[in-house]
Amino acid sequence: MVTNYNPAEIEGKWQKQWAEDNSFRSEIDYDRTKYYVLEMFPYPSGKLHMGHMRVYSIGDVLARFLRMRGYNVIHPMGWDAFGLPAENAAIEHRVNPAIWTEQNIGHMKKQQNRLGVSYDWSREVNTSAPDYYRWSQWLFLLMYKRGLAYKKQASVNWCENCETVLANEQVEKGLCWRCSSVVETRDLEQWFLRITEYAERLLNDLDILEDWPERVKIMQKNWIGRSEGAEISFTIKEFPGKEIKTFTTRPDTLFGVTSMVLAPEHPLVKKLVEGTEREKEVLDFVARVRKESEIERTAEEAPKIGLFTGRHVINPINGEEVPILVGNYVLMGYGTGAVMGVPAHDQRDFDFARKHKLPIRVVIQPEGGKLDGNTMSEAYPGEGNMVNSGSFNGLHNEEGMKKITEHLKKKGLGDFRVTFRLRDWLISRQRYWGAPIPIVYCDQCGTVPVPDTDLPVELPHNVELSGNRVPGLAHYEEFVKTSCPTCGGPARRETDTMDTFICSSWYFLRYTSPHSKDAPFKQSEVDYWMPVDQYIGGIEHAVLHLLYARFFTKVLFDAALIKAEEPFSRLLAQGMVYKDGAKMSKSKGNVVTPDEIVEKYGADTGRLFILFAAPPEKDLDWNDQGVEGSNRFLRRIWRLIEECREQFASVKGSGEIGEKESELERILHATIKKVTYDIQERFNFNTAISAIMELVNAIYSYRLGIEEKDQNSDLLKETLIKTILLLAPFAPHLTEETWHLLGNEGSVHEQSWPEFDSAKLVVDEVEIVVQINGKVRGRIVVPADCPEEELTLAAREDERIGELIGDRNIVKVIAVPGRLVNFVIR
RNA sequence: GCGGGCGUGGCGGAACUGGCAGACGCGCUGGACUUAGGAUCCAGUGGGAGCAAUCCUGUGGAGGUUCAAAUCCUCUCGCCCGCACCA
Numbered sequence: 034m035v036t037n038y039n040p041a042e043i044e045g046k047w048q049k050q051w052a053e054d055n056s057f058r059s060e061i062d063y064d065r066t067k068y069y070v071l072e073m074f075p076y077p078s079g080k081l082h083m084g085h086m087r088v089y090s091i092g093d094v095l096a097r098f099l100r101m102r103g104y105n106v107i108h109p110m111g112w113d114a115f116g117l118p119a120e121n122a123a124i125e126h127r128v129n130p131a132i133w134t135e136q137n138i139g140h141m142k143k144q145q146n147r148l149g150v151s152y153d154w155s156r157e158v159n160t161s162a163p164d165y166y167r168w169s170q171w172l173f174l175l176m177y178k179r180g181l182a183y184k185k186q187a188s189v190n191w192c193e194n195c196e197t198v199l200a201n202e203q204v205e206k207g208l209c210w211r212c213s214s215v216v217e218t219r220d221l222e223q224w225f226l227r228i229t230e231y232a233e234r235l236l237n238d239l240d241i242l243e244d245w246p247e248r249v250k251i252m253q254k255n256w257i258g259r260s261e262g263a264e265i266s267f268t269i270k271e272f273p274g275k276e277i278k279t280f281t282t283r284p285d286t287l288f289g290v291t292s293m294v295l296a297p298e299h300p301l302v303k304k305l306v307e308g309t310e311r312e313k314e315v316l317d318f319v320a321r322v323r324k325e326s327e328i329e330r331t332a333e334e335a336p337k338i339g340l341f342t343g344r345h346v347i348n349p350i351n352g353e354e355v356p357i358l359v360g361n362y363v364l365m366g367y368g369t370g371a372v373m374g375v376p377a378h379d380q381r382d383f384d385f386a387r388k389h390k391l392p393i394r395v396v397i398q399p400e401g402g403k404l405d406g407n408t409m410s411e412a413y414p415g416e417g418n419m420v421n422s423g424s425f426n427g428l429h430n431e432e433g434m435k436k437i438t439e440h441l442k443k444k445g446l447g448d449f450r451v452t453f454r455l456r457d458w459l460i461s462r463q464r465y466w467g468a469p470i471p472i473v474y475c476d477q478c479g480t481v482p483v484p485d486t487d488l489p490v491e492l493p494h495n496v497e498l499s500g501n502r503v504p505g506l507a508h509y510e511e512f513v514k515t516s517c518p519t520c521g522g523p524a525r526r527e528t529d530t531m532d533t534f535i536c537s538s539w540y541f542l543r544y545t546s547p548h549s550k551d552a553p554f555k556q557s558e559v560d561y562w563m564p565v566d567q568y569i570g571g572i573e574h575a576v577l578h579l580l581y582a583r584f585f586t587k588v589l590f591d592a593a594l595i596k597a598e599e600p601f602s603r604l605l606a607q608g609m610v611y612k613d614g615a616k617m618s619k620s621k622g623n624v625v626t627p628d629e630i631v632e633k634y635g636a637d638t639g640r641l642f643i644l645f646a647a648p649p650e651k652d653l654d655w656n657d658q659g660v661e662g663s664n665r666f667l668r669r670i671w672r673l674i675e676e677c678r679e680q681f682a683s684v685k686g687s688g689e690i691g692e693k694e695s696e697l698e699r700i701l702h703a704t705i706k707k708v709t710y711d712i713q714e715r716f717n718f719n720t721a722i723s724a725i726m727e728l729v730n731a732i733y734s735y736r737l738g739i740e741e742k743d744q745n746s747d748l749l750k751e752t753l754i755k756t757i758l759l760l761a762p763f764a765p766h767l768t769e770e771t772w773h774l775l776g777n778e779g780s781v782h783e784q785s786w787p788e789f790d791s792a793k794l795v796v797d798e799v800e801i802v803v804q805i806n807g808k809v810r811g812r813i814v815v816p817a818d819c820p821e822e823e824l825t826l827a828a829r830e831d832e833r834i835g836e837l838i839g840d841r842n843i844v845k846v847i848a849v850p851g852r853l854v855n856f857v858i859r
Numbered sequence: 860g861c862g863g864g865c866g867u868g869g870c871g872g873a874a875c876u877g878g879c880a881g882a883c884g885c886g887c888u889g890g891a892c893u894u895a896g897g898a899u900c901c902a903g904u905g906g907g908a909g910c911a912a913u914c915c916u917g918u919g920g921a922g923g924u925u926c927a928a929a930u931c932c933u934c935u936c937g938c939c940c941g942c943a944c945c946a
Contacts, residue, residue, distance in 0.1 A: 454945055
């Protein structure tokens with residue numbers, strides 16, 4: 034009796050079996066090469082979506098494939114469990130965020146298991162669990178001890194909707210990355226991590242990451258934004274003791290400076306205008322600009338506005354007096370917050386100068402050019418020779434940069450300097466659901482770190498859920514009130530929590546020894562498993578998580594806690610899942626969930642489709658009919674195996690290897706070769722699957738062409754078994770079931786990956802294309818090893834080719850053995 | 860504006876290092892089986908001409924290199940992504 038493919042029945046059965054057998058548990062084994070496969074862990078929203086299903090399917094194929102290839106694979110999963118949605122849900126459902134999170138984790142884990150993903154659940158981590166965030170706090174203190182965590186008063190990004198501050202990386206085009214509200218600026222005292230200290234290394238080591246997508250590396254490079262130049266000091270004419278420092282990448286244009294423009298936030302602005310007639314006007318302007326949001330201020334149409342302060346600086350190179358202005362386009366956060374204006378050679382300065390009637394003085398003249406400050410219509414930022422620059426005249430500007438900076442350095446008025454766009458990482462969050470920053474403030478001792486032995490600093494448990502938001506830690510008196518770890522006197526705890534990105538910056542290390550009680554991770558474990566060999570996740574973390582995790586890894590490396598200097602050797606940024614050309618969303622009504630697919634077709638079908646429809650790094654358009662196709666293919670295999678099983682039981686087949694048999698063998702081995710290559714070297718699962726489909730088609734053709742009694746059942750059986758092995762990483766349940774149906778022992782997933790036999794790949798005869806003037810005009814069949822000369826002869830003898838050539842001249846013959854012959858005739 | 864990527868049938872996508880464009884799948888057309896088919900199987904399927912053998916044409920567009928170009932070069936158009944007053 035041939036049974037039907039019934040995924041609902043077999044998938045649950047094998048999932049249960051694998052769990053009972055602890056099939057995917059991994060342990061250190063020094064005799065085998067380790068392989069760390071990791072998918073970015075999810076926020077436990079409680080709802081698995083297609084993006085999740087895609088990333089897990091990709092990771093699972095690799096994990097299962099590599100196990101069969103003999104690697105000691107670690108494939109863990111966990112929860113990025115702190116964060117705002119839990120608080121919002123807590124208010125909505127009047128339930129403690131911890132409980133809400135716990136429930137979601139339970140639900141999501143079930144959904145993941147229903148997909149048949151081969152995780153080692155014994156390594157599960159939850160960043161919101163005290164035994165995890167204890168170590169997040171410990172790492173914060175490590176940073177603190179190493180001078181990398183500090184508190185400062187600063188102008189910071191504030192999201193009114195989320196009621197918390199944000200790091201620069203978490204602001205996208207002036208909007209909050211999470212809720213898209215307009216981000217404001219506020220002056221607050223906040224905790225920062227000194228990621229800028231690692232800017233140079235984070236930038237340089239991108240070169241080591243050969244197996245990272247270029248675009249991710251470029252995004253990080255842009256974000257870090259290194260520029261070389263000089264810092265130059267200008268003395269203030271009216272306050273001879275005071276100076277203004279400015280950063281420029283063009284010290285060669287110093288003679289062309291006709292203004293000094295300060296950011297509205299610049300600390301000197303107030304002093305410059307104090308008590309002058311311009312004071313009110315300037316301060317009003319500053320206040321107005323500072324009220325603007327970042328988008329308003331940086332909008333393309335935003336005009337460059339500046340106000341004269343009435344004060345002047347002295348140009349250190351030529352002693353000239355230059356007016357000091359305040360300009361809305363100057364950013365306090367970059368360089369020194371003061372810009373020397375060189376209108377002739379910088380477009381912004383040019384626009385600004387034209388508007389404010391400042392002189393434009395050309396100091397770099399391009400080869401053969403005759404620039405004139407009075408008539409030029411745009412700035413000239415290119416290279417050339419220096420003019421109007423005193424003793425530097427005639428120098429090429431590249432040379433001039435060095436010479437001028439050296440000159441200033443000698444006089445103590447400037448120096449070479451490298452500036453980064455990257456800012457220190459603001460990690461304080463004014464929210465409840467995060468890891469408390471382990472700091473205590475004592476009137477006697479000041480800022481005191483919580484001793485390691487007092488960790489974790491636990492969140493208050495009796496969460497108040499009456500208002501419209503979960504109150505922050507400052508609200509809980511029993512949490513705030515504490516005693517000083519140093520003097521024992523009364524003290525108050527820091528009430529901000531840490532950015533959740535802290536927790537996700539080291540979770541891949543915790544997986545290596547998730548139950549470690551006296552350290553964040555065990556040295557032997559972390560050194561064995563790290564680095565992550567293959568990391569898979571969405572491109573949206575190109576700068577955020579991936580930069581932070583690299584930073585943490587480097588700090589831990591410097592502290593000699595780990596041997597890896599980079600966390601992720603290979604990175605795969607998987608594409609998005611769309612439907613009908615748009616992101617899946619409730620409002621568009623185009624949502625398909627993994628649950629629905631599993632219910633309707635089974636997990637194997639869903640996995641197969643998602644991997645077959647597009648290469649992993651490309652965006653994927655979900656197509657319901659395409660899913661049907663994948664399901665049809667699995668049913669086709671099922672039926673094939675069932676029919677063969679019946680046949681093996683009743684018909685004794687022939688043992689002969691004839692032409693058809695060798696052809697089937699050849700296809701089998703060619704498929705093994707291709708599938709292995711496609712998974713291992715290219716991650717092109719779509720072409721690997723199509724190769725398996727072709728193999729199945731070939732088996733069908735073989736069976737269709739010969740009567741059952743003449744079929745070679747040994748070969749057939751071998752071919753079926755190898756097909757199952759090839760398909761095992763993609764469709765783990767169906768292959769496990771059919772593996773057993775064919776009478777095999779043990780799990781299919783514990784078998785060795787099939788090897789191909791090159792001898793089986795050789796063919797006796799090949800078809801060669803014959804071209805005339807590059808156009809295909811015929812085909813000939815020749816022995817596979819037919820050498821060039823004979824190839825040409827055989828082609829020449831072909832009747833049709835002969836006719837076509839006729840008595841025309843053969844100018845040239847190109848013969849490529851195994852491929853083609855091309856006659857160039859005239 | 861700068862940087863990166865991508866343009867191939869009705870659709871998703873193949874094509875190693877320049878060597879038969881369109882594998883595989885979806886869809887569509889015809890046929891078989893069937894009370895029925897939205898199951899299954901077989902055949903066909905880039906466009907155009909032809910009864911046909913066959914011919915012409917075709918990888919966003921225009922040039923070029925080459926015996927040979929989806930692939931290499933130049934220009935150009937379009938789309939997507941990132942950065943964008945960064946001094």
